[in-house]
Amino acid sequence: MSQKKESKEKVPNPVLSLEEIEKGKALPPEPSSKRRRFLTAEKKFDLFVESCRSPGRVGEILRREGLYHSDLARIRAVVEEGALAALRSVRPGKRRKPSVPAEIHEALLREKEEVEKALASLAMENQALKKAWSGGSRGR
Secondary structure: OOOHHHHHOOOOOOOOOOOHHHHHHOOOOOOOOOOOOOOHHHHHHHHHHHHOOHHHHHHHHHHHOOOOEEEHHHHHHHHHHHHHHHHHHHOOOOOOOOOOOOHHHHHHHHHHHHHHHHHHHHHHHHHHHHHHHHOOOOOO
């Protein structure tokens, strides 16, 4: 009988007094031990690849990472969309040169003409110096 009395004495009273309730309200809430995780794109892709390589271990992978099956399904959908978009952009055949805006094209043409004029001027000056040096006006 002494054991029953001891066990009853150890059990806390489940009814809280008004003072205890007020103390509990004043305390800040304890921070949750489970914080939201933000996975990088690389990590998500690694999870996708790992789940594809070993389909029998998907549950283990999800438990290890703390994810749900719906999270993995969402990652798979995003990977599929990205892959399809990338494949749609690649067309068979000869690759086209990227188009240049008209303003930039005009500016490049003007710059080309200026450089060609400068080159022609320097070429003529070079020819004149060659003639002068080769003995055109040396004391013969």
